[in-house]
Each structure stands twice: as structure tokens, then as C-alpha cells.
Amino acid sequence: MEHAARRPALAHFLDAQRLAFGPLMFQAVRAARDMGVLGALDAAGQAGLLPGEVAERAGVSLYAARVLLEACLSAGVCEVEGWRFRLTRAGRLVLRDEMTRVNMDFVHHVCFRGAFELERSLREGRPAGLATLGPWSTVYEGLSRLDPEVQRAWFAFDHFYSDAVFAEALSVLLARRPTRVLDVGGNTGRFATACARRDPGVEVTILDHPGQLALAAREAEAAGVGPRVKGAPIELLDHRLPFPTGFDVVWMSQLLDCFPERDVVGLLRRGGAALKPGGRLYVSEPCWDRQPNEVGRYCLHATSLYFTAIANGTSRMYHSEDLAGCIAAAGMVLEEDRPLGSTHTLFVCRPG
């Protein structure tokens, strides 16, 4: 968006300091949001507020108001004129935009403490920051036992990005008139339930950790499709264990980014073997090279760091060429890849 070569030297210095102080500024902007400072500014509109007025309306100390307003000024979240502070457009996004809120809560509750161990995670090939959340070797083992605040932030982040494309994906999948669908890594069952609700002739089997299957069963039950949503517990990473077979559709939504490439290949191979003749395997992933703009790419590259330091230490958000390579390595043929919403790519594969 901004062309580096034409920017003045000072702008590069500012970029470097924004990186260097990013963790402190993150916490200041988040605190300003959660302590009512940004809300007070928003309500005051273009007239703006003096620090003392912000303190009074947000119910914080004058010191807190000043520290936060001054940090938010440099962070670009507010602006000042004659000591009256006003919210900027970026500030309104921090306060009101759902994606920005979900990202910030996820980074604070799930990632912040463990991010300190990013370098160690990379050196040791394990999520060294996960110990800040619980005594597990991957975050998936602990998902159902996370602290409530952490769990809420985790699921809000996960659902925000995956659920948006379910309706469109279902239109593509159900056009094949499948009767048996295998949802690999079905998580809390949102897709399976949506699928069963939309087509009463479909039965969905979810493959996942037993802890996740219990959550998924509750979701399906509550939606009245319990009898057509089944769970099959499996260790996804033991590639000697075959998946159940005889499916028209195998569905993998934001699953493969949770695994390193050698496991991606193993999962695709087992997914292909689960298909009936004529069946198709569908992979839905947000690929960083297929984003409509730099914002989407930025979020994905940052999310990879969560995988490194917190989730599993070995996976990342992939480039479409990475996935195409894995599909070929699994002996599958990539029939088509098409955009799903503005953020995801749907890879349609058949056994080779």
C-alpha cells in the first residue's frame, strides 16, 4: 500500500520503533479499550475530551487517563488538539470492529504470555509457550480444559474465521448430493450441524479428539440433528490408523494448518482412502497468497506465530503452493481450486 522506496527515512525509523515497542502499545490500546477510555472519546465525538474529563467519564485515575491517552496518541488510536483528545478511524476500529476485537482478545488471552517463548519454540520445534496455558504437549489436548476467558477468546477467533465461509462451502459440497460426509477435525461441530440442518438426506461423521466430540454432540443435539451427526474418536496423527470409509465427501476445514507438511500429506492420503468411488475431498484454507489485501495476509502470518509458540510448534498458515505440493505428494489430483468468500480457498481433490 505504501511504497517503501519512496518513503522518507523517518518513516522507516518509525516502523522499526513500532515493532520494537509493539507489545507495550498493544497492552495500552487494549487497556484503553477495556477501561472505557476509547468509549468515552467515542461518545464525545469531534469535540474531544480533556484528560481529566476522560478520567471522570471512564472512572479511571487521572494518571491512567494520561498514560493511555498519550500512548494511544502515538499508536494512532487518538489525536490531540489543544489537550482535547479525539478518537481516530483506527481507534474506532479497535473499539467497534469485530475482527479487530477478536484478534486482540485472542492475542492477549491465548498468545501474549507464551509469545515470550517464540524463539525457544523455533529452536526446539515445540510450542514452548503453551506451558503458560496448561501442561499439554499441544493446545488441542487442552482445548476443553482452558481457563474460561482463554477458551472464549480461542473459540471466538477460530469461529470468526472458519464459520464465515460455511454457507458458501456447503452450497458447493451439497451440489454433489452426498449422503455420507466425513468431517475431519470437526472441532465443536458447527460445520457438521450446519450441514445436517441444510440437507436432511445427509449424515455427517466427525473425526476428532474425544473431548471435542462431546462438545460437537451437544451442538448437534441442541440443533435437533443429533441422530445424523455422529462422532468417531481418532488420533489424527497416527497415520497407521485408517479413517472410516465409504464417504461421498471428505471435508477438512482449517484443519491442515494445524499440522506440519509431513502430517498434512498423511491426513490427505487417509482422507482420500475414505472416499467412495466418485467421491471428493474438499480442503478449505485461508492461504496467505490468496488474500484480497495486505490485512488478510498480515493476520495469517501473525497467526502462524501462534501455531509456533502455543498450538503445536510445527505448523503454520500455508501458501497455496505449499498445499498443492502436499496434495500431489498424497497421491491426490487437484481438480480445482476456487475462492471461498474473500479469505479462503477451496481445494477440490480426487484420488489419483
Add this chain to the structure above:
Amino acid sequence: MEHAARRPALAHFLDAQRLAFGPLMFQAVRAARDMGVLGALDAAGQAGLLPGEVAERAGVSLYAARVLLEACLSAGVCEVEGWRFRLTRAGRLVLRDEMTRVNMDFVHHVCFRGAFELERSLREGRPAGLATLGPWSTVYEGLSRLDPEVQRAWFAFDHFYSDAVFAEALSVLLARRPTRVLDVGGNTGRFATACARRDPGVEVTILDHPGQLALAAREAEAAGVGPRVKGAPIELLDHRLPFPTGFDVVWMSQLLDCFPERDVVGLLRRGGAALKPGGRLYVSEPCWDRQPNEVGRYCLHATSLYFTAIANGTSRMYHSEDLAGCIAAAGMVLEEDRPLGSTHTLFVCRPG
């Protein structure tokens, strides 16, 4: 530098996500610097490197190289063309600029873990993040007992900003031909030693915590001015305790930003009382409204957050009007304020 009103909506979204993922991107860029990824790119110059070449030259896994290169791409630290990654200007600053390095090390070692408690610190009026470094009520109590890596980062940051203006400040102070100088909060004695070395007719007394005085005495000893650099231990915050008296010059360098305004007033009042007739009190501070550009202001606003979450929970980097108000409240007359280097302001005060 960039005018908010004219920027496209997408740029504001990107700003908001840069804030939201700032802590993760910070750790990625720091790891890329410390694991040799940025160094490998720098050495390759405009030709750039493939991820596999980076992994080999930096001695890291291919996974680590990819995760870091992709994050650095979105962070603006490198750019890519046909899978060949090259360092950008911001990347060269991260790798080679001393200020950026000092800031990043300070944020990582001293601030990162405790920054998680910024909101709590603001709500409770105490540095709730300091527990990540040691069991003290302010960082000053623990300075001589910090972990070596943390201590190194703390002093490098402190000295980088304060030492640069010592020579110029000494020219101003010594022009008064003082014989007795009081250095309030003299820290590791760098200023006191420089002052004694530059003018053999001057004796400097350092007021500080006993732990700091021991370090300062060693510094003066090593420079051969031990006999003319004395230490006087004092609890700076007990405003009933007068300072020693009879000084031509009282010097406060980056001292006042370590205290809330009510203590700033108390310190200025006691400093004024320590002067001989005709003496002057000099305050050197980097004020956020007196910076030559947005970079300096940004660093100061971020540094305030360190004071909140780690150092003492009550102080911040001041605006020149804040300090002028404290000087008046202490019954002193602000005779002159003048720039010191490009970053600091020297306030020259006499008793009213």
C-alpha cells in the same frame, strides 16, 4: 507524517491489526534478528535468498526460516519476489540501528512479561508486572539484583538516552564555574564521573540508593576521580529528609520521570533548598512535546508504559508543561528552558 484523513480505509484496518498482533510480530522480528535470519538476508543483498538457503545459512530449521520470513514479510522487515526474500530498510534498522536494538532488547527482557499486567497496574496504581523480574515494590530497589541479561538491557536503554546529552549539559553547567555539584539520583555515576573528569576544580556528591552508590563509586574509582566523587545515601521519596546543602549546582538527569507529580514537586523543593545563594538547579528531561519528530515522541510514550507496568506504577515521560507546572508548584522560578541535543530539554531553575 501520513495524514489520517487522506489514507484509504484499508490502511486504517492494517494499522489496527498491526496493533492487535504487535506482541507476536515483535517476537518474530526479534527472533529473526537473534537467530541469524536477518543477518543472512543482509549478507545476500539485493539477490535475496530462498527459504531453504536462509535455513542453511542461519543454521535453523526450514520451518523456522519460513515462519520468520513470512512474519517479517508482513511486518515490513523483508520483501519477497519469486520466493527470494530480501531485507527492507526497516529490516536493516532492526539489524543494525543501535537505538532500535536497545529498544527491542529492553522491551523483551525488561518489559514483555510484565506488560501483560499493564491494565492491572493502572487499576491498582502499582507496577503489577514487576513481579516477573523480582519481589520488589519498585524496580529501583532491585536494579543491582536483576538477572544479568535483564540488567544489561535495562542499563543499555537508560544510558543510551541519558548519556548522549551529558557533554553538552556539562558545558552549560560548568560555565557557572561551580565547585560543589549535587547529582540527585546519580544512578551508576556516569554523569558525576564525567563532570569530575572534565573540571578538576569540581567535587560531585551523588544522592541515591546505597546499592547504586556502590556502582557509582567503582565507576569514579576506575576513572581516577574517586576522591572527588562522593556518595550520600538517601530515601529520595521521604520528603521530610532534607538534601545536604551548600551546592552551586543541583543536577537532575532523567530523574523526575521516575516519580509522580507530587513527588516531582517534593524533589524540586528539596533540590532548591540544597543550593547556595546564586546557585541553580538543572533538570534534564526528554519531553514528549519537544521531540524533533514522531519517532522520539513514540519512544517516550511507549516508555511511560514501562514506568506504569514495571518501574513504579505512578510515573511517566512528561510534557514540558507538566514539568513547568511542577517547578512553579515547588516555589522555583524557571529561568530558561533550552534544547539539549535533539531529544532533551534543559530546565534552568532558581529559588523563587
